[in-house]
Amino acid sequence: MIPDDARALFERLLEEKDPHPEIGPRVPCDQLLAVARALKEELEYRFFVYCAAAHFPAPKDAEEGTPAEILVAYRVRRLGPGTVTVPFHVRVPVDTASPSLASLYAGADWQEREQYDLVGALFEGHPDLRRIMMPEDWEGHPLRREYAIDTPHFPWR
Amino acid sequence: MALDESNKPFEHPVYSVLEQIPGGAIGLTTLDSLLTWGQRNSLWVFPMATSCCGIEFMAAACSRFDMDRIGSIARGTPRQCDVMVIAGTITVKMAPRVKKLWDQMPEPKWAIAMGSCAISGDFYRDIYSVVPGVDVFMPIDVYVPGCPPNPEALLEGMRALQQKIEAQRNGTWVEPVISADSHGLRAPGIPRVGSPSREDSVDEAQLASVQGMGLGGAEKRENE
Numbered sequence: 527m528i529p530d531d532a533r534a535l536f537e538r539l540l541e542e543k544d545p546h547p548e549i550g551p552r553v554p555c556d557q558l559l560a561v562a563r564a565l566k567e568e569l570e571y572r573f574f575v576y577c578a579a580a581h582f583p584a585p586k587d588a589e590e591g592t593p594a595e596i597l598v599a600y601r602v603r604r605l606g607p608g609t610v611t612v613p614f615h616v617r618v619p620v621d622t623a624s625p626s627l628a629s630l631y632a633g634a635d636w637q638e639r640e641q642y643d644l645v646g647a648l649f650e651g652h653p654d655l656r657r658i659m660m661p662e663d664w665e666g667h668p669l670r671r672e673y674a675i676d677t678p679h680f681p682w683r
Numbered sequence: 684m685a686l687d688e689s690n691k692p693f694e695h696p697v698y699s700v701l702e703q704i705p706g707g708a709i710g711l712t713t714l715d716s717l718l719t720w721g722q723r724n725s726l727w728v729f730p731m732a733t734s735c736c737g738i739e740f741m742a743a744a745c746s747r748f749d750m751d752r753i754g755s756i757a758r759g760t761p762r763q764c765d766v767m768v769i770a771g772t773i774t775v776k777m778a779p780r781v782k783k784l785w786d787q788m789p790e791p792k793w794a795i796a797m798g799s800c801a802i803s804g805d806f807y808r809d810i811y812s813v814v815p816g817v818d819v820f821m822p823i824d825v826y827v828p829g830c831p832p833n834p835e836a837l838l839e840g841m842r843a844l845q846q847k848i849e850a851q852r853n854g855t856w857v858e859p860v861i862s863a864d865s866h867g868l869r870a871p872g873i874p875r876v877g878s879p880s881r882e883d884s885v886d887e888a889q890l891a892s893v894q895g896m897g898l899g900g901a902e903k904r905e906n907e
Contacts, residue, residue: 660812661776663895668811676809678872681888682775683814 549599550613558616559625562600566630571602571612574633579641581620581670593619594671596647600627623650644669719852722791723845724754729764729788731781733771736798736831740770743834755841761787766844769823770831772800772807773814779893785821786893793824793848795840798831804871805830815871820889822876 553561565571578599584592599615618624626649627634639658641647646667649655657664666673697714728750730740744750744757758764761784773781785794796817799805804815817823824847827840850856874881 659776673811675811677811679775679811681873681885681892682778682819683871683873 548613549597549615550601551615553614553616555616555618555624559627559630561614562602562627562630565602565612569604571604573603573605574627574631574637575601575603575611577627577634577637577641579645579647581645581667582617583671596620596622596624596645598624598641598647602631620646621648623648625650626652626655628652643667646670715852719849722852723848726753726755726766726793726841726844726848727764728755728757729761729767729784730757731767731769731771731784733769733773733777734800736770736801739831739834740768740797740837743837748834748838750838750841753838753841753845761785762789764788765792766841767792767794768797768837769794769801769817770797772804773817774812775814776812778814778817778820779889779896781817782820782889783893783896793844794821795825795827795837795844796823797827797837797840798829800830802826802828808871816875818875818877819871819873820876 576599580597580599582595582597584594595617596619597615597617599613601611601613603609603611616624624647626638628638628649629651635653636658638647638649638652639655642649642652642655643657643659644667660668664679666677668677695718701714728744730737730744732740740757742748744755750757755766761767765788767785767788769781785792794817796802800807800813801817804810804813807813808815814820825840825844827836829836832840847856873885
């Protein structure tokens with residue numbers, strides 16, 4: 527079932543002046559699935575281009591207790607003549623899951639696993655959320671800001 | 684460990700037969716040089732090509748430079764090879780795989796570290812996933828510098844290896860002392876193979892890592 531307001535919401539978000547056009551409008555976390563479904567089934571954005579996550583620590587001048595955030599950016603494409611892509615993103619506090627798009631786009635499966643592996647983004651409803659690139663016994667998520675680049679990994683480095 | 688074994692003179696059953704014949708030992712000198720010639724001119728290569736150095740290796744193996752003319756034929760399996768050429772960056776995930784392939788090669792065997800990444804990790808050295816030089820887990824005979832080294836440099840490295848094999852069999856080989864300190868470099872946290880400061884626990888941990896390789900997810904949880 528597609529909520530009637532999902533498409534309207536997304537079109538309104540697109541119209542807003544966005545300081546970061548490359549990651550598109552920010553979608554509220556609880557409406558991400560509805561927006562993605564509207565994009566895929568109504569507007570025919572059927573090709574999943576990428577999902578990329580980034581870790582944002584709390585700013586230094588922020589209030590006490592402000593959590594670090596994970597930004598997960600998506601981009602989907604409408605195929606055929608006049609092909610066009612649409613970006614959108616969600617922002618969630620660290621260690622909070624955002625909805626997984628793997629049930630909607632099969633291409634999101636491994637991409638979300640990669641973001642989980644490297645950045646530690648969590649996805650609710652993902653069928654098989656485990657490491658995909660780093661060794662199975664790796665500790666931590668290396669692309670987080672607090673991860674020291676020269677962390678030793680005995681016995682190999 | 685492997686280095687010590689390769690330093691021993693090559694023992695062939697022909698030796699013991701010839702030694703029993705009066706005056707037969709004189710023939711050994713000629714025979715030995717023949718065997719040395721054969722060994723140094725039939726170095727079959729296992730290309731451990733993980734990145735751009737592999738392209739230069741391919742160029743060296745193809746018609747313009749033609750590694751075949753010095754008897755170096757590239758084979759796809761470590762069990763048929765004498766020399767492993769590590770051409771490229773080795774990551775922490777790849778390192779147990781490389782070590783497993785190296786352990787599968789029959790003695791006598793040699794290894795060439797081709798390019799800056801295999802030698803020291805180069806500018807990836809401090810990255811969380813990169814091994815700072817392959818001599819952290821296996822002995823290396825020849826280091827070919829370059830980023831990537833051109834085919835001539837690799838052939839020069841093969842020539843250096845041939846000279847080393849010749850010297851080893853003649854008994855004139857002196858193992859050079861290599862340490863990061865001697866060149867004013869910062870040593871990696873894990874001492875290189877053959878270094879006096881290397882502890883056995885490192886080798887044991889690396890072997891355990893090779894044996895536990897590939898166990899992930901459900902399989903690993905079952906074992907626990």
